[in-house]
Amino acid sequence: MxxxxxxxxxxxxxxxxxTLAAAAAELDLNYTxxxxxxxxxxxxxxxxxxxxxxxxxxATDAGRLVAEHAAGMEARQDDLLRRLQGRDQxxxxxxxxxxxxxxxxxxxxxxxxRFAEAHPQVxxxxxxxxxxxxxxxxxxxxxxxxxxxxxxTLTGLRLCSQQSASFxxxxxxxxxxxxxxxxxxxxxxxxxPRVPQVVLEQYPNTRLRLVFDDMAAMVGAAQAGLGAVxxxxxxxxxxxxxxxxxxxxxxxxxxIWVVAHxxxxxAAKPRAFREVLVPWFxxxxxxxxx
Amino acid sequence: MxxxxxxxxxxxxxxxxxTLAAAAAELDLNYTxxxxxxxxxxxxxxxxxxxxxxxxxxATDAGRLVAEHAAGMEARQDDLLRRLQGRDQxxxxxxxxxxxxxxxxxxxxxxxxRFAEAHPQVxxxxxxxxxxxxxxxxxxxxxxxxxxxxxxTLTGLRLCSQQSASFxxxxxxxxxxxxxxxxxxxxxxxxxPRVPQVVLEQYPNTRLRLVFDDMAAMVGAAQAGLGAVxxxxxxxxxxxxxxxxxxxxxxxxxxIWVVAHxxxxxAAKPRAFREVLVPWFxxxxxxxxx
DNA sequence: TGCATGACGTGCATTTATGCATGTTACCCA
DNA sequence: TGGGTAACATGCATAAATGCACGTCATGCA
Numbered sequence: 250m251x252x253x254x255x256x257x258x259x260x261x262x263x264x265x266x267x268t269l270a271a272a273a274a275e276l277d278l279n280y281t282x283x284x285x286x287x288x289x290x291x292x293x294x295x296x297x298x299x300x301x302x303x304x305x306x307x308a309t310d311a312g313r314l315v316a317e318h319a320a321g322m323e324a325r326q327d328d329l330l331r332r333l334q335g336r337d338q339x340x341x342x343x344x345x346x347x348x349x350x351x352x353x354x355x356x357x358x359x360x361x362x363r364f365a366e367a368h369p370q371v372x373x374x375x376x377x378x379x380x381x382x383x384x385x386x387x388x389x390x391x392x393x394x395x396x397x398x399x400x401x402t403l404t405g406l407r408l409c410s411q412q413s414a415s416f417x418x419x420x421x422x423x424x425x426x427x428x429x430x431x432x433x434x435x436x437x438x439x440x441x442p443r444v445p446q447v448v449l450e451q452y453p454n455t456r457l458r459l460v461f462d463d464m465a466a467m468v469g470a471a472q473a474g475l476g477a478v479x480x481x482x483x484x485x486x487x488x489x490x491x492x493x494x495x496x497x498x499x500x501x502x503x504x505i506w507v508v509a510h511x512x513x514x515x516a517a518k519p520r521a522f523r524e525v526l527v528p529w530f531x532x533x534x535x536x537x538x539x
Numbered sequence: 540m541x542x543x544x545x546x547x548x549x550x551x552x553x554x555x556x557x558t559l560a561a562a563a564a565e566l567d568l569n570y571t572x573x574x575x576x577x578x579x580x581x582x583x584x585x586x587x588x589x590x591x592x593x594x595x596x597x598a599t600d601a602g603r604l605v606a607e608h609a610a611g612m613e614a615r616q617d618d619l620l621r622r623l624q625g626r627d628q629x630x631x632x633x634x635x636x637x638x639x640x641x642x643x644x645x646x647x648x649x650x651x652x653r654f655a656e657a658h659p660q661v662x663x664x665x666x667x668x669x670x671x672x673x674x675x676x677x678x679x680x681x682x683x684x685x686x687x688x689x690x691x692t693l694t695g696l697r698l699c700s701q702q703s704a705s706f707x708x709x710x711x712x713x714x715x716x717x718x719x720x721x722x723x724x725x726x727x728x729x730x731x732p733r734v735p736q737v738v739l740e741q742y743p744n745t746r747l748r749l750v751f752d753d754m755a756a757m758v759g760a761a762q763a764g765l766g767a768v769x770x771x772x773x774x775x776x777x778x779x780x781x782x783x784x785x786x787x788x789x790x791x792x793x794x795i796w797v798v799a800h801x802x803x804x805x806a807a808k809p810r811a812f813r814e815v816l817v818p819w820f821x822x823x824x825x826x827x828x829x
Numbered sequence: 830t831g832c833a834t835g836a837c838g839t840g841c842a843t844t845t846a847t848g849c850a851t852g853t854t855a856c857c858c859a
Numbered sequence: 860t861g862g863g864t865a866a867c868a869t870g871c872a873t874a875a876a877t878g879c880a881c882g883t884c885a886t887g888c889a
Binding site: 571593 | 846847848849854855856
């Protein structure tokens, strides 16, 4: 039985995407081609893999089985590509970095500028997102992360430890300085939607007013004078229109790490990037703590 | 990075075959196509995968790495195909049986005849060989084997136990009956190239004369009167021109099993074949022991 | 009910991959 | 040393896969 491996890959894409069009986009193909590959796979395997519904393709049991195994094949392919990448000692081509959005402006961008100067042959692609990209699936080569540990199959280096504190617009800060008993609005992050106990003990008139799911939006709200926000020190200090307020004394906060899959860690480009990144954070350590 | 999975498969075939032509034969392609796929894979991965030598393609380190992972992908594909096959409840299409050459004539062929009559829609393909085909790699669906146990990942059923004894041409048998001290030539199998101790104790004039690597050839030699041969009882009894001689009393011999990969065992076609196979061996049990 | 949308099928032109025939090179053996 | 073989490269005709334009059908909403 001769079954085309790319047809299996196509089945996987359709199961993941749910429609021919989504799969085609993922595979960078026309959806007509996807349709025909599915037909070919069904003919070769002698199984119906999808139900054709009005709103897309739904996998049958057989289709799911094929997709599971195709995913296994894809994992082996990713493994291969990572290992080849790990052997790569060249300083040209592309390097994909991911970092938390708000760390990019103050710290990642300057590092990228220095790196670009030192290695003009390397094209950096930055993926600024708070999502944790899957380094095993090669969504990025090197990740800068704010977390407790590098993670399972990843290798990492702690760049620096940091603290958080409360920040607000200057007007609110002045009002608080004049009268510590003034009522203050607190803007909380969705994952921890309350006013910290420490704040309430010293400033019982603080009340929860807004809960956001995005730190950039919280920064904007604080700048606009809507309330006080807990954020990392580096961020509050680097944001114009914000000053530190004494509501929340400096607190421990998750460390900053640089991590990569261990297959990729020692390759030339990630290594060269670290050689700029690590000294930068060493030199700027005071910006992260009180 | 978009790399064609079939190109990886092609790299694997070239690493296995050593030449473009061998890989092309395995893949059922023209070797020109194989050559171009290798070039495409090298371009996509940015690595030289083979050294072009006068006597073929030799894999570089990178080439071996690719082949290893492609082999992993192939294993997943085999896994998938076996599982789909295991779900298959149809009684049409192909069923691949493998059996030891010499068991085919007297016992497998009659079973196949009955099965073909009961299930005319199933095409049987027989692979008669003494090599152990790899059922994990789907070289056969169902195997009839002479061995001690079904094996690691395989499921099996013991068809019957059997014994071996010594056989020779009638002329030699008569000479031995007339004079037990007569000199007898022993034809041995390569894996055990000596006269059994039991034989020498009773018939010290037996001497090793020929060592063969093929049981069919040994049967022929015995028929031609070249000497006595140890063989399974069923074989000696079923072979015209051979009679049992008392040199070697009946000995325990490896059992006869029917085995399949456990993914495939319960599929309709293997099950249906067993339903003919098992009763046959049950009915013919006396042919295998003294 | 009529219209816009999203998803899929179909026929045809075009691009791409494949196979075949021929040419080149190294090697083995008489 | 010369002829045969095995392995690979190359150019060209053919076959196959792909993309595009258009058509159909179900769904949701005004």
